[in-house]
Amino acid sequence: MDSVSYVLQQLLTGVSVGGQYALIAIGYTMVYGILRLINFAHGDIFMMAGFFMVYLSATMPVYISIPAVLLLTVALGVLVERVAYKPLRTAPRMSIMISAIGVSYLLQNFATYYTGGLPQKYPTIPWIGDNVNFAGVATSRVTLLTPVLTLALVIGLVALIRYTKIGMAMRAVSKDFETAQLMGININGVISMTFVIGSFLAGVGSLLFFSKYPTVTPTIGAMPGLKAFVAAVFGGIGSIPGAVIGAFIIGICENIIKSMGYPTFSDAFTFVLLILVLVVRPTGLFGEKATEKV
Numbered sequence: 001m002d003s004v005s006y007v008l009q010q011l012l013t014g015v016s017v018g019g020q021y022a023l024i025a026i027g028y029t030m031v032y033g034i035l036r037l038i039n040f041a042h043g044d045i046f047m048m049a050g051f052f053m054v055y056l057s058a059t060m061p062v063y064i065s066i067p068a069v070l071l072l073t074v075a076l077g078v079l080v081e082r083v084a085y086k087p088l089r090t091a092p093r094m095s096i097m098i099s100a101i102g103v104s105y106l107l108q109n110f111a112t113y114y115t116g117g118l119p120q121k122y123p124t125i126p127w128i129g130d131n132v133n134f135a136g137v138a139t140s141r142v143t144l145l146t147p148v149l150t151l152a153l154v155i156g157l158v159a160l161i162r163y164t165k166i167g168m169a170m171r172a173v174s175k176d177f178e179t180a181q182l183m184g185i186n187i188n189g190v191i192s193m194t195f196v197i198g199s200f201l202a203g204v205g206s207l208l209f210f211s212k213y214p215t216v217t218p219t220i221g222a223m224p225g226l227k228a229f230v231a232a233v234f235g236g237i238g239s240i241p242g243a244v245i246g247a248f249i250i251g252i253c254e255n256i257i258k259s260m261g262y263p264t265f266s267d268a269f270t271f272v273l274l275i276l277v278l279v280v281r282p283t284g285l286f287g288e289k290a291t292e293k294v
């Protein structure tokens with residue numbers, strides 16, 4: 001393989017991984033933008049989406065399993081919000097954070113109990129996993145599909161937030177929660193929609209991720225979830241474009257480190273980047289400096 005093909009292959013792989021992180025990171029950044037809450041259970045919702053596909057595909061065709069998985073993932077995200085976060089809406093922020101961590105471990109332990117802790121093989125989705133030749137580089141179709149689908153979903157999401165009524169409500173709530181509530185905005189509806197969108201994107205991300213890494217375990221969501229969180233912080237948590245750009249940067253850099261023969265340090269790089277961002281620019285690349293109201 002010549003140097004140009006090698007660079008293209010590494011770039012494609014990095015962008016694909018970054019796209020998967022981006023779909024998870026959007027959930028983190030949207031929930032934080034509305035509730036000022038880090039939803040630590042988000043990576044485990046991504047994991048549960050993988051298990052949903054494993055078990056549903058065993059009893060029904062793939063073309064029915066995929067929408068069913070997305071629906072179940074959305075339902076799980078909304079259920080988590082209603083049960084674990086909504087009753088604590090007026091509680092101290094630390095209480096909500098502890099609840100989020102508790103939900104994360106609950107989902108992991110439930111998956112461990114149900115599966116016996118054994119890795120489950122993810123089903124092969126027709127067409128997506130096929131190998132193709134792109135510009136002289138052999139790669140899988142999911143590698144090419146991931147960044148395209150990610151950008152399409154992000155454009156659709158940005159359009160929804162800018163040009164629809166629910167999007168305007170989301171922007172109002174993210175700017176000033178209390179004032180938006182006084183103005184008659186249905187806060188519960190806005191928060192539920194935020195979890196619907198975030199969980200849906202996590203479900204799509206799981207379909208792409210496990211098509212490439214076809215083994216599901218109860219703790220599989222932890223590392224992609226943490227890296228997506230770092231991407232959200234790096235880009236400026238609360239900023240959707242920032243989360244996407246941060247995810248692509250992390251995906252590309254991580255793959256470059258692996259290609260250089262240092263796969264052990266690829267995870268370490270992500271967290272070193274988080275420390276540097278928090279030290280140098282705590283608000284991230286596109287984050288806005290928060291102003292405290294007196």
